[in-house]
Amino acid sequence: MKTAVCFYFQVHQPFRLRKDYDFFSIGKNHNFIDHTSNRQIMEKIAKNCYLPANKVLLEAIKKNPGKINISFSISGTALEQFELYTPEVLESFQELAQTGNVEFLAETWHHSLASVLSENEFVEQVKLHRDKIQKVFGQKPTTFRNTELIYNNRIATIAEQLGFTATLAEGVDKMLGWRSPNFIYTPKDTNIALLLKNYKLSDEIAFRFSNKFWREKPLTAAEYMTYLEKLSSRKVPYIGLFMDYETFGEHHRKEDGILSLLAELMNLLSKNDSMELATPKEVARTRRSMGELDIPEYTSWADRERDLSAWLGNSMQNSTAKLLYSMEKDIKTSKNEELIRDWRRLLTSDHNYYACTKYYGDGAVHNYFSPYNSPHDAFMIYANAINDVKIRLERTQNQTES
Amino acid sequence: MKVLMFGWEFPPHISGGLGTACFGLTKALSKLGVDITFIVPKIKGEQKDSPVTLLGADNIVPMTKSEFEKQTEHLEEYIEIGSTLTPYLDFDEYKKTKKSTDGDNNDVTIEFSGNYGQNLMEEVVRYSLVGEKLGKEQSYDVIHCHDWMTFLAGHEAKKASGKPLVVHVHSTEFDRSGNNPNTEIFNLEKFGMEKADLVITVSKRMKDIIVDKYGIAAKKVTVIYNAVEKDDISELGKLREFKKSNNEKIVLFLGRITMQKGPEYFIEAARMVIEKIPNVRFVMAGAGDLAKKMIEKMASMDIIDRFHFTGFLGPNDRERLFSMSDLYIMPSVSEPFGITPLEAIKHNIPVIVSNQSGIAEILEDAIKIDFWNTDKLAQSIIDILSSPHQGHAIIENNKRTLEQIDWKYVAIHVREIYQNYL
Incomplete structure (x- = not known):
């Protein structure tokens, strides 16, 4: 059997908050979502990445019938923003879906930390997202991938209960021990497939592609094929290449050839004798599990720690998460759709990520992704927005009582 | 009467209470007919309706290269008081850079930032060269200096002119550093006060420090309390409309978030109050080197739905916040005077101040606590918020006190001091 090369691309955009949402706005102006800059960012990324990269993939699929099989996970907040700001991007993803060669995964609608903080909300968001994917792309997701690849045994169990046949996780060395990420496993006490990320080869594209610190010249497709072939010659059943889709044209510039790399890789892989491109669903169906994998602690694909510390690592992050989730029951009881919508938009993990204070090394990555001047500024604005929702909730409750 | 004044900041460019106090004092003095030439390191922003003749040391008093070098050498001789200054100063180095950038016959203009940055000590010494020049060339009746940055300049002006020197101490290194004074600054403060004919300071606690330390x-040493500008009081009425509609109470900390201002005691007290009474919010307004630490401290107490940070506020937002607040707290660890409680009183807000502030000496009816006594602070907050009568009585009494506090009276007192020397 050929080695299955499994590409999964993450597409996500949060509803970023206004930088001027100050103390005086709480309870007065409820417009804490920065629609202007969200639109600008979406339009920019659509132009640099989503539209040209989708074009590359669509052409590759048409040129090599049946050979190009890839997968996407598109968060609900990204889908909402496509609908609001760049409907042409949504259409181009729908075109990809129509080829039948693209699998769409399920995740939490709001790219939230609900899997860690509220099982109830987690299940609701996954169901909402799965339904949305079915509606937009005409296929019911059978593979689950959690926010930022946050994973442990419990999350796998819930995924199974929700009817998924496969789930994804980071190939964390300290969890794998002597095991290789290039095999399929079974999460403890489940019957579903666990597909791991080969972070070394994934990061070769996502982080090191044209990074001057690591390499003199940008990575070429031929060079990357030699890395893949080294594994396929050892007959590994599977290679999981998981990365942000924004890698292609946004994080790395088109001028450095990142889009050509994508096109050439697709071309070379479609013609390779020992490897084939396969979606997670197909991998789970055709590759045998090497046995049970017990991962009790939370793992993720973020930072060097590959745990939850990027989102729940300091008092600012913990206190906002605690306050937000403490409101869950009352927010839902209110049946106020606007309130529920705003509350859920604040659940997006990016807001917590911006308040991360791990300064060294990984802090640079946090700074790159954060629109705020400092984690503390991000926290102040986030806390203001949460307090606005809380005050509105209390007002609704008072009205109901009186 | 002509007065040569040396300061470090003046509106509109101010970074703290010093500039505001200098403005209030000089405005009232000029109304009494005192003619003031006020020197700052650098003029920033536009000056309108200034009560003084404002001169920037950077370009109003240019010096030729030879003159500059002569003065530098002259300073090198007597800078023994600041032999400890050397870490900050390297005259040779400085002369070298000057030589390389200036042609032989060009005038050298001394550049200043006028900030409180890394080169502060160097700027202080350069600023003093201007003192000698002014003292020599123009005639004044009195020289008046505000805070240690200007003391060398005042002393130089006095040496050159033989006129009396008044130094005005708005804060000491002990207040700013929390009893961990920088030796160079301490030496300059001491030198300035020793060379002065008279020291004015802003509270009795400050006088004690000046005498003891x-x-x-x-x-x-004469104590003259500061005052507050009252011209805009009539405009406050309409700001009350910002007052929140619900019956929540807002307790305010407004000031620089630094060790000196005691922000952590405010947060500690807030935690205790929030546990005991509902419908109260705490707001910490301002910026400072402890802001991040305070945000994290507050977040660790899980009170983020009752405690808010605003960041640095401009004048309008400041007014707005005062008009929304129900109680103002100044838990300063060491406050020479403390003008912000007077602003709060102007806005009809009861105040709690620490005993470690100069303002506590004149606010007879304010609640006063020791800054470290957060139990008592919390209890006082609860008492005032839950008894509108008590809050109201404090406001009325404080307002009567405020009527007695006016820059006019301060200016009359200062003019008397000047006249003693004529």
Whole structure:
């Protein structure tokens, strides 16, 4: 059997908050979502990445019938923003879906930390997202991938209960021990497939592609094929290449050839004798599990720690998460759709990520992704927005009582 | 009467209470007919309707290269008081850079930032060269200096002109550093006060510090409390409309978030109050080197739905926040005077101040606590918020006190001091 090369691309955009949402706005102006800059960012990324990269993939699929099989996970907040700001991007993803060669995964609608903080909300968001994917792309997701690849045994169990046949996780060395990420496993006490990320080869594209610190010249497709072939010659059943889709044209510039790399890789892989491109669903169906994998602690694909510390690592992050989730029951009881919508938009993990204070090394990555001047500024604005929702909730409750 | 004044900041460019106090004092003095030339390191922003003749040391008093070098050498001789200054100063180095950038016959203009940055000590010494020049060339009746940055300049002006020197101490290194003074600054403060004919300071606690820690004779030190501008009081009425509609109470900390201002005691007290009574919010307004630490401290107490940070506020937002607030707290660890409680009183807000502030000496009816006594602070907050009568009585009494506090009276007192020397 050929080695299955499994590409999964993450597409996500949060509803970023206004930088001027100050103390005086709480309870007065409820417009804490920065629609202007969200639109600008979406339009920019659509132009640099989503539209040209989708074009590359669509052409590759048409040129090599049946050979190009890839997968996407598109968060609900990204889908909402496509609908609001760049409907042409949504259409181009729908075109990809129509080829039948693209699998769409399920995740939490709001790219939230609900899997860690509220099982109830987690299940609701996954169901909402799965339904949305079915509606937009005409296929019911059978593979689950959690926010930022946050994973442990419990999350796998819930995924199974929700009817998924496969789930994804980071190939964390300290969890794998002597095991290789290039095999399929079974999460403890489940019957579903666990597909791991080969972070070394994934990061070769996502982080090191044209990074001057690591390499003199940008990575070429031929060079990357030699890395893949080294594994396929050892007959590994599977290679999981998981990365942000924004890698292609946004994080790395088109001028450095990142889009050509994508096109050439697709071309070379479609013609390779020992490897084939396969979606997670197909991998789970055709590759045998090497046995049970017990991962009790939370793992993720973020930072060097590959745990939850990027989102729940300091008092600012913990206190906002605690306050937000403490409101869950009352927010839902209110049946106020606007309130529920705003509350859920604040659940997006990016807001917590911006308040991360791990300064060294990984802090640079946090700074790159954060629109705020400092984690503390991000926290102040986030806390203001949460307090606005809380005050509105209390007002609704008072009205109901009186 | 002509007065040569040296300061470090003046509106509209101010970074703290010093600039505001200098403005209030000089405005009232000029109304009494005192003619003031006020020197700052650098003029920033536009000056309109200034009560003084404002001169920037950077370009109003240019010096030729040879003159500059002569003065530098002259300073090198007597800078022994600041032999400890050397870490900050390297005259040779400085002359070298000047030589390389200036042609032989060009005039050298001394550049200043006018900030409180890394080169502060160097700027202080360069600023003093301007003192000698002004003292020599123009005639004044009195020289008046505000805070240690200007003391060398005042002393130079006095040496050159033989006129009396008044130094005005708005804060000491002990207040700013929390009893961990920088030796160079301490030396300059002490030197300035020793060379002065008279020391003015802003509270009795400050006088005690000056006598005890700087060894200045008590009879040479006069206490004159600061005041607050009242011109805009009539405009406050309409700001009340910002007052929130629900019956929540807002307790305010407004000031620089630094060790000196005691922000952590405010947060500690807030936690205790929030546990005991509902419908109260705490707001910490301002910026400072402890802001991040305070945000994290507050977040760790899980009170983020009752405690808010605003960041640095401009004048309008400041007014707005005052008009929304129900109680103002100043838990300063060491506050020479403390003008912000007077602003709060102007806005009809009861105040709680620490005993470690100069303002506590004149606010007879304010609640006063020791800054470290957060139990008592919390209890006082609860008492005032839950008894509108008590809050109201404090406001009325404080307002009567405020009527007695006016820059006019301050200016009359200062003018008397000047006249003693004529």
